[in-house]
Amino acid sequence: MMERLVTALREQGGLLADFTVTPANNRPQQPGPPQSAADGPRTAGREAEYELLLEMIFEGSLLHYGSPRVVQADDPDLALLLGDHLYALGLTRLAALGDLEAVAELADVISLISQAHAAGNPALAEAVWEAGAVAVGWGSSDDHQAAKRLVRGGDPGACAALRAAARAASPS
Numbered sequence: 001m002m003e004r005l006v007t008a009l010r011e012q013g014g015l016l017a018d019f020t021v022t023p024a025n026n027r028p029q030q031p032g033p034p035q036s037a038a039d040g041p042r043t044a045g046r047e048a049e050y051e052l053l054l055e056m057i058f059e060g061s062l063l064h065y066g067s068p069r070v071v072q073a074d075d076p077d078l079a080l081l082l083g084d085h086l087y088a089l090g091l092t093r094l095a096a097l098g099d100l101e102a103v104a105e106l107a108d109v110i111s112l113i114s115q116a117h118a119a120g121n122p123a124l125a126e127a128v129w130e131a132g133a134v135a136v137g138w139g140s141s142d143d144h145q146a147a148k149r150l151v152r153g154g155d156p157g158a159c160a161a162l163r164a165a166a167r168a169a170s171p172s
């Protein structure tokens with residue numbers, strides 16, 4: 001998948017292309033939120049499109065809060081702008097597929113991971129991604145919506161509630 005992401009960003013042109021690199025390690029990547037979402041029944045027939053656009057959004061979040069894999073910018077302000085560009089690019093591709101439910105879910109993911117990182121809770125941010133990806137692939141549930149409300153309210157049980165909702169919704 002990293003090759004497809006690199007190719008798509010280079011084809012995009014502009015600053016994204018200028019700061020896109022081929023990952024140094026050639027080890028297979030562990031499946032993450034983009035693969036989890038693409039495995040769900042809601043993405044049937046368009047798995048590759050969903051995986052790519054989710055990789056874009058995921059890379060955007062890594063530019064904001066982590067260690068990006070393919071977009072490298074030494075300037076932190078530029079990294080934030082490139083991350084925002086990747087968020088917009090992924091969400092635009094998703095909207096073009098007509099999946100407004102998933103657009104809303106990923107907008108929540110972006111907002112809630114920001115809240116989790118602002119609170120200094122990377123485990124919560126990881127749980128937000130995990131549960132959000134399952135909601136994109138399998139659909140949301142009342143438990144998932146309740147868990148997101150717990151995150152917004154700063155409830156210490158939010159992380160566990162998100163993970164439980166994700167486990168209940170997906171067979172993996």
